[in-house]
Amino acid sequence: MSAVLEGARNVYWRLSVRENLAFFAGLHGINPQARIDRHEAIIDTLGLTGKADEPAKNLSRGMKQKVALGCTLARETPVLFLDEPMLGLDVETTRDLQTELQRLAREEDKTIVITSHDMAVIEAVCDRVIVLSEGDIVADNSVDNLLDVFQSQTYRVQLAESPPAHLREQLDTRFQLLDWRIDTDSVEFEVALADSEEFYECVDILQTAEATVRSFTEIEPDLEDVFVELTSAASLSPEEAES
Structure with a gap:
């Protein structure tokens, strides 16, 4: 050794x-x-x-x-x-x-x-991962299995031009809007959609607002996302975890 x-x-x-x-x-x-x-x-x-x-x-x-x-x-x-x-x-x-x-x-x-602490290195090299939080093992599994468990339903959407002012509020009210960035000639946002129904509902909202969609891409999770999710959940009190 x-x-x-x-x-x-x-x-x-x-x-x-x-x-x-x-x-x-x-x-x-x-x-x-x-x-x-x-x-x-x-x-x-x-x-x-x-x-x-x-x-x-x-x-x-x-x-x-x-x-x-x-x-x-x-x-x-x-x-x-x-x-x-x-x-x-x-x-x-x-x-x-x-x-x-x-x-x-x-x-x-x-x-x-x-x-x-470099999850990119762990993901590239290792076939088995043990995640610790405050001295306790919170996960012990293969990289592929951990990524599958935390498969994302988050999407990154890019619009070709500034949409109507009410669109952001409408999306944020109906879904979990994670990010909203405005560039000189485009808007990009990230949104969490629970299932296919919410996916198509989001598309309908964009079409109704006459927004020009450049791209609509699912964001694949990486091991860093999994690590943050696991350690954050492990740090919650029993009352917080149930809420």
């Missing part, structure tokens, strides 16, 4: 990137000389090739995070614990690391446990 903790000194700052990988591999009984190709692949994946011989103390915070991740991967343990592993990484490196973690789980049968 190996781990990397965000914010901690996970590497030896006087050693270079290559030396750190070799050192931590050696701690786990791995002959570094026999794993040079593997270490070079890790360095390349993390975008550290140009800094491979640089002492860790001279690197930026993001690069130090990459080195810590590299040392964790170099240990080749069956279980990895990663705390906020993408923090401080650029977009390209984040994508490369996500791909590498997926490969490790799929091809090398590694168990990878990630703690993170």
